[in-house]
Amino acid sequence: MNVTLTKAELADMLFERVGLNKREAKDMVEGFFEEIRLALEKGESVKLSGFGNFQLRDKPQRPGRNPKTGEEIPITARRVVTFHASQKLKAAVEQLSDAGKQP
Amino acid sequence: MTKSELIARLAARFPQLVAKDADYAVKMVIDAMSDALARGDRIEIRGFGSFALNYRPPRVGRNPKSGDKVHVPEKYVPHFKAGKELRERVDIAG
Numbered sequence: 001m002n003v004t005l006t007k008a009e010l011a012d013m014l015f016e017r018v019g020l021n022k023r024e025a026k027d028m029v030e031g032f033f034e035e036i037r038l039a040l041e042k043g044e045s046v047k048l049s050g051f052g053n054f055q056l057r058d059k060p061q062r063p064g065r066n067p068k069t070g071e072e073i074p075i076t077a078r079r080v081v082t083f084h085a086s087q088k089l090k091a092a093v094e095q096l097s098d099a100g101k102q103p
Numbered sequence: 104m105t106k107s108e109l110i111a112r113l114a115a116r117f118p119q120l121v122a123k124d125a126d127y128a129v130k131m132v133i134d135a136m137s138d139a140l141a142r143g144d145r146i147e148i149r150g151f152g153s154f155a156l157n158y159r160p161p162r163v164g165r166n167p168k169s170g171d172k173v174h175v176p177e178k179y180v181p182h183f184k185a186g187k188e189l190r191e192r193v194d195i196a197g
Contacts, residue, residue: 005139005146010132018127024120028113028128033151035112039104041192046104051133052181056193078194081152083183092141093156094178 007033040081052085106133140181150188157182 007029014025036054039046046054057080064075085093104112106129114125136154139146146154156179164175185193 003144005136005144007148010135013131013135014128018124018131020120020124020128024117024124028117028120028124029132031113031116032109032129032132033148035109035116036104037151037189037192039109040189041195044104046109048106048109048133050106051137052183054183081183081185081189081193083154083181085181089137089140089181092137093181096141096143096156096179 048086050086050088052083052089055082055084056080057082143179148186150186152186152189153184155182155184156180 007026010029011022011025014020014028015022018025020028036046040054040056043056045056048054059078059080061077062075063072065072110122110125110129113129114120114122117125136146140154140156143156145156159178159180161177162175164173165171166173
């Protein structure tokens with residue numbers, strides 16, 4: 001069965017397993033992702049051992065095209081976030097095909 | 104920012120909670136996300152991004168040392184796509 005994990009489920013888990021009240025659990029989940037956003041916004045990379053790293057990449061301007069009209073327009077220089085899964089997470093996910101559990 | 108720095112920043116954000124709560128919470132959220140991907144589930148965090156799995160078909164690779172052909176079985180790899188808010192906030196800062 002393939003489902004989607006969201007902030008609501010994470011907050012439920014914190015409520016059930018960590019003993020925070022519902023309000024605290026919701027705020028904690030929001031705070032978790034907000035602290036990661038704040039760090040990335042400041043230009044810091046984020047390293048969560050056992051899960052993966054969020055890194056920033058500065059991309060130069062490059063030529064692009066409006067796919068509808070075919071008109072050439074430059075894609076402006078920008079900073080983007082990339083995620084690199086840890087070896088542990090990669091290994092855990094790779095085993096899915098062995099177990100025959102197709103996502 | 105490392106995991107322990109994230110725990111410290113969350114503990115500072117919630118002074119009414121005991122520091123242990125931030126510690127448990129960070130570890131639990133990371134475990135829950137890893138477990139979800141290991142089960143083949145997706146993760147969708149509004150304003151942050153989504154994690155999904157990408158399929159890599161089986162292929163014939165080569166041992167770079169000996170040049171021998173080796174069969175590389177199919178596999179899944181984790182993939183993250185930044186959400187709109189994260190994308191915009193990171194770009195404006197840059």
